[in-house]
Amino acid sequence: MTPITHPLLDLDGIKHGFFTREGGVSEGIYEGLNCGVGSKDDPERVARNRQLVAEWFGGSGDDLCGCYQIHSADAVVADGGWRGERPEGDAVVTRTPNVIATVLTADCAPILFADPEAHVVATAHAGWKGALGGIIAATVDKMVALSARPSNIRAVVGPCISQASYEVGADYQARFAAEAPGSERFFAAGSSDGKRQFDLPGFVLWRLEQAGVTQAAWSGDDTRTDEGRFYSNRRAFLNGEPDFGRLIGAIALTE
Template sequence: MTPDAITHPLLERAGVRHGFFTREGGVSTGIYEGLNAGLGSADDPAAVRENRARVARALGGELGDLAGPYQIHSAVALLAETGWPDDRPEGDAVATTTPGIICAVLTADCAPILFADPVAGVVAAAHAGWKGALGGVIQSTVDLMKTADADPARIVAVIGPCIAQESYEVDEAFERRFLIEAPGSGRFFRLGERPDRRLFDLPGFVLWRLEQAGVGQAAWTGHDTRPDAARFYSNRRAFLHGEPDFGRMMSAIRLG
């Protein structure tokens, strides 16, 4: 079965291979059923390896071409000149100027972002949960791409499936942190069902961060991960249902 991947016109026009892969088209079973690419999950390692290989092949590569960091919810962006099939450096974004290297990140509600400057010949992938988005992973990714002669005004960036505002309830302390550390971010919160609860617009906040970083064109695919169990893994949904773990989806991009 061919892995299911969501693509976007902004990246298609940039001429780069890419995909926001869903959970469909993999070999994992049970709570991980489908294309679980999460090495940190308690899934069968052989199944995860096969799922990751399927993603790589769908983009015209092999498992050894994947450059996906060991994610730590940071602002660390890394440059890849080879794949990282085994020894993965810590970070939450990866860029490359090397054709054939597949920049990849894992998510299960956090926002995956794929970037491209086709003129400079540089692509990147970033994992932006609320911590990374607030802490600067988007600016770090753009800054790293600039070292490879990317022009922020030329960069196109697309946010893939992630948890949407109507599915993302937080508390007042969460909101206060954003108001202090990112002045002007109050527009991304609205009242929840109780007076002490808020609904946070993660994709809207990420789009704002991309704008602040000078990215020329940006968009969100519009997919909410939490309600669609058939197509997406979701950390929040697994927690609410009392499940012990959850799968991770891979989003990936390559030159050539």
């Protein structure tokens, strides 16, 4: 089980990773490391997969802190392990060592944040709705409230659906233009006049820049096209599958 990591977050006292499907115990359409509590997978297998992730960080399942994600702009502070509790929200911020902040995705963009000077880390779940609605700025604001500085924050966008794989209606472009002027450049022509290809990772990086986070990067991994490594909501829908697994991204202060 070797998660995807990024040099921006290879920092003393901080451990991070975007986990793929590798190494889990789930079977069938969930084969691999399905960490989605909300999926229809066997709950015992999901719990075991989550435990494997926690053990990679040197902790237990009780140390995992992940929200019941609702595509909101709500960021929650974790002062200790949540022991299975999942408050509603779409970002987890902590400055407590050994708390494992997590995010679940299956095409939406997972973001891991760290301010190595203030010793504050965070995760955020950014689908198009959350990214447009302000989850990134809300996460940065919550980090700042814990003494972080935007200029010191580093952020990495993990595996998510790429522009080439993400076709949406033309109405999305109009909505984005109205709510986030300048975002029109993240849309390209689709398969017909009424369709567009949306660049989610590009838009998320722009939102990070707007929030003052200039040290940011995308891992470059497209979840929809790489079935061997990633779960994908869009791919499952196109394949007529009844459900899909969820990938987990996580970050923790180790000291």
